[in-house]
Amino acid sequence: NAGVTQTPKFQVLKTGQSMTLQCAQDMNHNSMYWYRQDPGMGLRLIYYSASEGTTDKGEVPNGYNVSRLNKREFSLRLESAAPSQTSVYFCASGTGSYQPQHFGDGTRLSIL
Amino acid sequence: QKEVEQNSGPLSVPEGAIASLNCTYSDRGSQSFFWYRQYSGKSPELIMFIYSNGDKEDGRFTAQLNKASQYVSLLIRDSQPSDSATYLCAVIKEGSQGNLIFGKGTKLSVKP
Numbered sequence: 312n313a314g315v316t317q318t319p320k321f322q323v324l325k326t327g328q329s330m331t332l333q334c335a336q337d338m339n340h341n342s343m344y345w346y347r348q349d350p351g352m353g354l355r356l357i358y359y360s361a362s363e364g365t366t367d368k369g370e371v372p373n374g375y376n377v378s379r380l381n382k383r384e385f386s387l388r389l390e391s392a393a394p395s396q397t398s399v400y401f402c403a404s405g406t407g408s409y410q411p412q413h414f415g416d417g418t419r420l421s422i423l
Numbered sequence: 424q425k426e427v428e429q430n431s432g433p434l435s436v437p438e439g440a441i442a443s444l445n446c447t448y449s450d451r452g453s454q455s456f457f458w459y460r461q462y463s464g465k466s467p468e469l470i471m472f473i474y475s476n477g478d479k480e481d482g483r484f485t486a487q488l489n490k491a492s493q494y495v496s497l498l499i500r501d502s503q504p505s506d507s508a509t510y511l512c513a514v515i516k517e518g519s520q521g522n523l524i525f526g527k528g529t530k531l532s533v534k535p
Binding site for chain 2: 414417
């Protein structure tokens with residue numbers, strides 16, 4: 312019972328490099344979310360997808376793009392990484408509406 | 424005013440005691456309320472959710488909601504060292520498509 316799977320678990324990038332964080336869920340959830348977590352800032356929503364084929368900006372979308380590839384998969388792309396994007400990134404999924412979300416194990420990303 | 428506020432702690436309680444964690448929220452339209460537990464270096468794990476005024480009990484955990492006071496709390500009875508973690512309060516506002524707004528978390532330490 313995998314739940315929400317994120318890859319990779321760790322990554323080190325140089326400033327200006329690009330990369331895509333992958334997320335897949337096997338719970339048949341309609342909604343998927345990307346958060347970042349920084350010390351002292353808590354969890355902040357980057358982008359979300361309320362359903363397959365739709366994506367919307369969250370609180371901190373600048374510097375990121377997303378793709379909802381199908382119902383299971385939701386990727387987050389950094390086109391030109393900056394040191395300010397050093398963070399722990401969590402993907403989550405849920406049924407939407409007022410129901411709980413379930414989180415993946417996270418990706419620890421460092422940008423030098 | 425922050426949307427979801429928690430005392431950052433650390434809150435220290437002896438083993439076997441009751442730990443009381445508190446959270447206030449600013450939007451009266453908030454509909455759903457969640458408590459997540461996060462161990463250091465791990466992802467948030469859902470432990471309780473509550474939608475209606477009053478108490479909801481699950482094992483050693485009780486969530487309490489008072490919408491008039493815009494206040495939600497988590498009580499942990501018979502606290503164990505394994506309960507030592509950061510506890511995140513989160514709410515979903517009405518009409519927000521299920522987006523969670525997190526507090527910054529309260530760090531709980533249970534001393535043997």
